[in-house]
Amino acid sequence: xxxxxxxxxxxxxxxxKPELLAPAGxxxxxxxxxxxxxxxxxxxxKEFSLRSSASNFSLNDxxxxxxxxxxxxxxxxxxxxxxxxxxxxxxxADYLRSLDKIGVxxxxxxxxxxxxxxxxxxxxxxxxxxTQLSTLNxxxxxxxxxxxxxxxxxxxxVNGDDLREIRxxxxxxxxxxxxxxxxIHYSGRCMLSNYFSRRDANRGGCSQSCRWYYDIYENGDxxxxxxxxxxxxxxxxxxxVDYIPDLIEMGIDSFKIEGRMKSLHYIATVVSTYRKLIDDxxxxxxxxxxxxxxxxxxxxxANRALCTGFxxxxxxxxxxxxxxRDEHPTQDFCVRVLNYDHQSHLAMIEQRNxxxxxxxIEFFSPYHDNIVVEVKHIYNEDKxxxxxxxxxxxILYLEVxxxxxxxxxxxxxxxxxx
Amino acid sequence: MTLIVNLNSLDYIYDYLQLGVHHFIVxxxxxxxxxxxxxxxxxxxxxxxxxxxIKVFVLVNALVEQHxxxxxxxxxxxxxxxxxxxxxxxxxxxxxxxQDEGYSFEKIYAPDTLNTNCMTLNVLKEMGIDGAFxxxxxxxxxxxMIQERVFIKTMVQVHGVEYMAYSKRKLLSNYKDVTGLTFDxxxxxxxxxxxxxxxxxxxxxxxxxxxxxxxxxxxxxLDVLNxxxxxxxxxxxxxxxxxxxxxxxxxxxxxxxxxxxxQTYNKESIELKQLLIKLTPQIKYYHSFLFDSTxxxxxxxxxxxxxxxxxxxx
Numbered sequence: 081x082x083x084x085x086x087x088x089x090x091x092x093x094x095x096x097k098p099e100l101l102a103p104a105g106x107x108x109x110x111x112x113x114x115x116x117x118x119x120x121x122x123x124x125x126k127e128f129s130l131r132s133s134a135s136n137f138s139l140n141d142x143x144x145x146x147x148x149x150x151x152x153x154x155x156x157x158x159x160x161x162x163x164x165x166x167x168x169x170x171x172x173a174d175y176l177r178s179l180d181k182i183g184v185x186x187x188x189x190x191x192x193x194x195x196x197x198x199x200x201x202x203x204x205x206x207x208x209x210x211t212q213l214s215t216l217n218x219x220x221x222x223x224x225x226x227x228x229x230x231x232x233x234x235x236x237x238v239n240g241d242d243l244r245e246i247r248x249x250x251x252x253x254x255x256x257x258x259x260x261x262x263x264i265h266y267s268g269r270c271m272l273s274n275y276f277s278r279r280d281a282n283r284g285g286c287s288q289s290c291r292w293y294y295d296i297y298e299n300g301d302x303x304x305x306x307x308x309x310x311x312x313x314x315x316x317x318x319x320x321v322d323y324i325p326d327l328i329e330m331g332i333d334s335f336k337i338e339g340r341m342k343s344l345h346y347i348a349t350v351v352s353t354y355r356k357l358i359d360d361x362x363x364x365x366x367x368x369x370x371x372x373x374x375x376x377x378x379x380x381x382a383n384r385a386l387c388t389g390f391x392x393x394x395x396x397x398x399x400x401x402x403x404x405r406d407e408h409p410t411q412d413f414c415v416r417v418l419n420y421d422h423q424s425h426l427a428m429i430e431q432r433n434x435x436x437x438x439x440x441i442e443f444f445s446p447y448h449d450n451i452v453v454e455v456k457h458i459y460n461e462d463k464x465x466x467x468x469x470x471x472x473x474x475i476l477y478l479e480v481x482x483x484x485x486x487x488x489x490x491x492x493x494x495x496x497x498x
Numbered sequence: 499m500t501l502i503v504n505l506n507s508l509d510y511i512y513d514y515l516q517l518g519v520h521h522f523i524v525x526x527x528x529x530x531x532x533x534x535x536x537x538x539x540x541x542x543x544x545x546x547x548x549x550x551x552i553k554v555f556v557l558v559n560a561l562v563e564q565h566x567x568x569x570x571x572x573x574x575x576x577x578x579x580x581x582x583x584x585x586x587x588x589x590x591x592x593x594x595x596x597q598d599e600g601y602s603f604e605k606i607y608a609p610d611t612l613n614t615n616c617m618t619l620n621v622l623k624e625m626g627i628d629g630a631f632x633x634x635x636x637x638x639x640x641x642x643m644i645q646e647r648v649f650i651k652t653m654v655q656v657h658g659v660e661y662m663a664y665s666k667r668k669l670l671s672n673y674k675d676v677t678g679l680t681f682d683x684x685x686x687x688x689x690x691x692x693x694x695x696x697x698x699x700x701x702x703x704x705x706x707x708x709x710x711x712x713x714x715x716x717x718x719x720l721d722v723l724n725x726x727x728x729x730x731x732x733x734x735x736x737x738x739x740x741x742x743x744x745x746x747x748x749x750x751x752x753x754x755x756x757x758x759x760x761q762t763y764n765k766e767s768i769e770l771k772q773l774l775i776k777l778t779p780q781i782k783y784y785h786s787f788l789f790d791s792t793x794x795x796x797x798x799x800x801x802x803x804x805x806x807x808x809x810x811x812x
Contacts, residue, residue, distance in 0.1 A: 164615045166640050192625070193618035217564045219591030226625065235561070237666045242564035265665040265711075266561055269588075269611055272663050274635045275700075275713065276693055280792035282611060290663075294691040296673070297699070298681050308677050311691055313669055390666070397672035 084331050085365065094362035098327070099334040101157065101255065102351045107137070109347050110145050115487050116348045117355025117446045120155035121145070122188060124340060127175055128160040128168070129284060139178055146183045155185035159340075161210040163268065163282035164191045173197060180205050188233065190268060190282075195227050206230035208255065212268035212282070216242070218249045231255055233336065236262050239390045240323065244330055253333040258320040259350055259378075260338025262389055264290045264313040264400075290314060291401075314401040317382065318389035321374050324354070325361050344432075345413030348489050349381035352446040377444075380491060415441060415490030418475070426459070426477045427484045433492065436468040441490040443480075451482050452493065499727050501755070502555065502653065503748055506534035506736035508541070510745045511548055517752045520551040521731070523586065528573050529566075530557040531707050532661060534736035534744075542580045553583040559608055560707045561666075562589045571595055578603065586631060588612075597626050604628040606653060610661045611635065616647035623650045629730065634660050634717070638725055638788040651730035656719040657747060658735025660786060662700055662711040669709040670702065688738075690714055701738060712737065718783035721771045723754045724763050739778075746777050 084096045102118035104110035113121045123145060124136045137145060142158060149156045158179055162168065172194065179187060180203040187205055189195050190212035198207045207229045209215060214235040215224070221232050231253035238246065238256070247254060263270060270281055272289035279285035293310040296303045304310050318338075320327065327335065335358070337350055353374055361368045378386070387399040414433040421428075435441065437458060443451045458466050459477040469476055502521040503514065514522075524542065525533025537545065546554055556577055562570050574595055577585065584604030587593065596605055607613065607622055608631035619630050629651035632641050645652045670683040681687060685703040691711075692699045699714035716738075719726060726732055734751060736744040750770050757766040775783070 163612050164618060165636065166615050166643050169615060169617055191612075191615075191618055192621050193615065196621040213590075214561055216589070217562050217567050217591045219562075219567055219570075219594045220589055222594045223590035223625065237561075238564070245564050264667065264669070265663040269561075269609070270663040271611055271635055271661065272711070274787075274792050275662055276696055276698065278790065278792050280635070282614075283792075285792065289693065293694045295694065296702075297690045297692070299688050300690075303679050303681060304677070308679065310694065311673050313665070315667075395667055397675040400667075400669075400672055400676075402673075402676055 082331065084329060091364065092366050094328055094365055096331055097362050098332055098358065099155075100351065100354055100358060101334050101336045102347060103260075103337060103340040103342065104145075104347065105136070105340045105342070107141055107144060107148075109342075109344055111148055112344055112487070113347050113351050114149055114152050114154045115446070116352040118154060118351050120157055120185070120334070121149060122157040122159055122336075122340070124159045125175070125179070128162050128164075128172065128194075129158075139182065142179065142184065143182045146185075150183065156183075157186040157188055157208065158184050159188045159210070160194055161188050161190040161212050162284060163212070164193060165283065168283070169193075173201060176201060176203060179203075186230070189229075192227065195224070195229055199228050208233055208253075210268075211235055211257065214266045214268060218246055221246070221250050221252060225250075225252055231333070233257075235267065236318070237266065237390050239394075240326065240392060243327075243332070243391075247330045247332065255334035255336050256327065256332050257318060257338060257389070258324065258327065258335045258354065259318060260336075260342075261317050261384070262315040262338075264315045309402045312400070312402050315389075315395070316385045316387040316399050316401055318391075319378055319382070319386040320388060320391055321353075321357065321378055322370065323388065323391055324357050325365065325368060325370075328358065328361060329365075343413065344416075345489060345491065346381045346383070349377060349444065349491075352444065353377040353381075355446055377450075380442075412492040412494065413489060414469070414492045415443075415478070417443070417484045417486060417488040417490070419486050420480070420484045422483065425479055425481055427480045429476050429478055429490070431469045431471060431474045431476055433472075434468070434470050435492050440493040441478075442493055443484055443488045443490045445485055445488040447485055451484070453478075453480050453482065499729060499755070500731050501734060501748065501751055502731045503734045503744070504534045504658070504736045506739060506744050507741035508535070508537075508545065509741055511545070511552075513745055514748065515549055515551065517749055519748055519752065520549075521553045521555065521583075523555045523557060523733075525557045526573070526577065529560045529562065529570060529592075531559050531664065531705070532710055532712065532737065533557050534739075539576050539580050542577075542582065546581060554580075555584040555586060555604070555606065556582050558585045558587045558592050559610075560589070561664075562591050567591065571599075574599065574601065584628070593626055604651070606631060606651070608653070610664075613644075614640070616644045619644065619648045619650060623648070629653060631655075631733070632729075635787045635792060637791050638722075640791075642725075642728060645728050653731035653733050654726065654729045655717055656723065656726055656732045656734060657751065658716050658733075659701060659738050660713040660717055660735075662713055664708065664710055666708040668704055670704050685737075713786075714738075715782045715784050715786075717786045717788075718771070718774065719785070719788065720750060720754055720774055721767045722785070722788065723751065723767070724758050727758060743778055747774065750774055750777075 099119040102113035190210040208231040211233040233255040273281040273287040277287035290313040296311040418428040457479040586608040588609035606629040607627040631653040683704040701712040757763040
C-alpha cells in the first residue's frame with residue numbers, strides 16, 4: 081500500500097490525498113463541482129446508466145465535460161451501471177469505444193459483462209465496480225481483480241472496522257461513500273419498485289418505493305392504528321464529516337459524494353466543504369482540530385436529516401426517517417456571482433431564487449471563508465434600483481463592500497422567527 | 499427439467515421421493531437467507547444418507563461482511579465435508595473461496611435480481627459458476643432467450659412467494675423502537691406490510707442477516723408449465739406454506755409434468771389449477787412478471803402513466 085504520510089520539514093503531512101469524487105446531473109453542475117474542488121466527477125450517459133430521471137449527458141456533453149475537467153486537472157467517470165437485459169446489449173461496445181475515444185477516465189459498472197467487454201476492447205479508460213454489486217469483503221474483491229478491474233466501489237454497508245481490514249488486505253483502489261442518500265436495502269438487490277410500480281430499479285427506473293408509507297399487520301391485524309406513524313423504510317442521508325481523518329489515514333483512495341439529482345447549491349456546498357476538510361487535514365493532520373464549521377456548512381445543504389450510515393455503529397431507528405417532514409433546508413440558494421467590479425463594488429449576479437432588500441445573503445466559495453452581507457441595494461440590468469429579485473435567472477447587480485469572486489454562490493439566510 | 503424444492507420440513511422426504519422429486523434446497527444455521535428449513539451439518543449429512551437419489555443444495559446466499567470471511571471459509575469447508583450437491587450464492591466472495599479450495603459441488607449464482615441476460619452469465623461461467631437462478635422480474639420470453647444462449651444450468655421459479663428486498667438493517671426492530679409497538683419480528687410471526695395506495699401485501703421479517711421482504715401473493719406457473727420445460731431446474735418455494743401444503747403443491751406440479759409428457763396438459767392444467775386453489779384458498783396466485791415487463795426510461799414511465807390515466811378516465 082502506498083505511504084499515506086511523510087515527515088516533511090519536521091511536520092507530518094498526508095502525501096496520499098484521496099480523490100474527492102462528486103456527482104453531476106448536467107454540465108452546469110459538473111462545472112460547479114470541479115470549480116468547487118472535486119478531483120473527479122461522475123456523470124451518467126443517456127444510455128446504460130441508472131438515474132433515468134437525471135438529465136444525463138449526451139456524448140457531446142460528455143466530450144465537453146471531459147475537456148473542461150481535464151483543463152482543470154479533474155477526471156470524468158461515466159456510470160454504465162445498469163443491469164443489462166437482453167434488449168440492452170446492442171450498441172454497448174460502440175458506446176464504450178466512444179467514451180474511451182472522448183477521453184473519459186473511468187466507467188462505473190455493475191454488470192460483469194460490461195467489465196468483460198471493456199477489457200476485451202482494450203480500452204484505455206479504467207473500469208470501476210459499482211456499489212450496485214454490494215461488495216463487502218476481500219474475497220469478492222479478488223473476484224473482480226481476476227476480471228482486471230481498476231477500482232471497487234464498496235457497498236455502503238461496509239463499516240469502519242471492516243473497511244480498515246479490507247484496506248489492509250487488498251491493493252486495489254477502493255472507493256467509499258462519504259455523503260448522500262442511501263438505499264435502505266442492499267443496492268441492486270431491491271425489487272420494491274419493480275413490484276409496486278413496474279419500474280425497473282436496476283435500469284434506472286426506481287420509484288423509491290422504500291420511502292413510501294406502509295401499513296403493518298400482524299396475522300392480519302393492523303398494528304399502526306390511531307396516531308401511530310406508518311411503517312417506512314427511508315434512511316437519513318449519510319454524512320461522514322467526523323470520519324474523514326480516519327478514512328484518509330486508512331488510505332481509502334476515493335471519497336464519493338452521492339447525488340446526481342441534487343441541486344447546484346447542494347453540490348457546491350457539499351463539495352467545497354469536503355474539499356476544505358480534506359485539505360485542512362492533509363496539510364497538518366497532527367494539529368487538525370475537528371471544527372464544527374464543516375458540520376454547520378454541510379447542514380446548509382442538507383434537505384434531509386443526516387446520520388453516519390454503517391461507518392461508526394450499526395444504524396438504529398435514529399438513522400431512519402419516519403416522517404418526510406424531517407426534511408429541512410436551512411438556507412436557500414439565491415445568487416450566483418458572475419463578476420465583481422472593484423471600483424463600483426457592484427457584483428453582477430444571476431438570480432436563482434427570490435430575495436429582497438433587507439435579506440441577509442451568505443456568499444461561499446472554495447477560495448474564501450463565508451461572507452454574510454445584508455442586501456441594501458439591488459439594481460437591474462439598466463442599473464435602476466429594484467426592491468425585490470423575483471425573476472429566475474435575471475441578471476442583477478448587488479452592492480457588496482467585500483470582494484466576491486466569479487462563481488461564488490449566495491444563500492439567503494433564513495431567520496427562524498420562532 | 500428437474501423440480502427442485504425449497505424444503506420446509508424433513509417429515510415427508512419419502513413422499514417427495516415417491517413423487518419423483520429428489521432435489522432439495524435447505525438452509526444452514528449460518529450464511530443462509532430466506533430458507534424454509536434450517537438444517538445442521540449433521541442433519542444435512544443424514545438427509546443425504548436417507549436415499550442415494552437425494553440431491554441437497556444449500557443456501558449460502560447472505561452477503562458476507564469482511565469480519566465473517568474466516569467463518570465463511572470454515573462453513574464452506576464443512577458443507578463440502580457433508581458432500582452436498584450444490585450451493586446457491588450471491589456474494590462473489592463465496593465463489594472465490596470455492597474455487598480456491600477446489601470444491602466441486604454445483605455453484606448456482608442466485609443474486610435474485612441480477613441474472614437478466616445471457617452474455618453476463620456466459621462471462622460468469624468462465625469465472626466459475628455452474629448455474630444461474632434467473633431473475634424473477636423478467637418476462638418468460640426473456641428467460642427463454644437467456645436459456646437458449648447460455649452454457650450453464652438455468653433455474654427459474656415456478657411457484658411460491660417471491661423475493662423483493664434484503665436490507666442489512668433491522669427495519670422492524672427500528673420501527674418498534676420508534677412506535678413502542680410490541681411484536682415478534684421473526685419469520686414465525688406473520689408480519690405483513692402494505693404500501694399505502696396499493697392492494698399488495700408483502701411478508702417481512704428479520705433474522706441475523708437483516709430484514710427480508712417477500713411477496714405475499716405467490717407465483718403460480720401450474721397453468722403455463724409447458725413453457726418451462728427448457729429450463730434445467732424449476733424451483734418451488736416452500737416458505738409461508740405448511741408442510742402438507744408444500745407436499746401437495748409439489749404433487750400437483752409432478753402431475754402437470756406428467757401431463758405435459760403425456761400430451762394431456764392442456765386439459766389437465768385447468769383442473770390442477772382449480773385443485774391448487776381449493777387446497778390453498780387463503781393464497782392469492784398470480785403470474786408475476788412472466789407475461790409482464792418493467793419500464794425504466796423516464797419517457798416510457800411517463801407514457802405508461804399517461805396511458806393508465808387515460809384508461810381510468812374512460
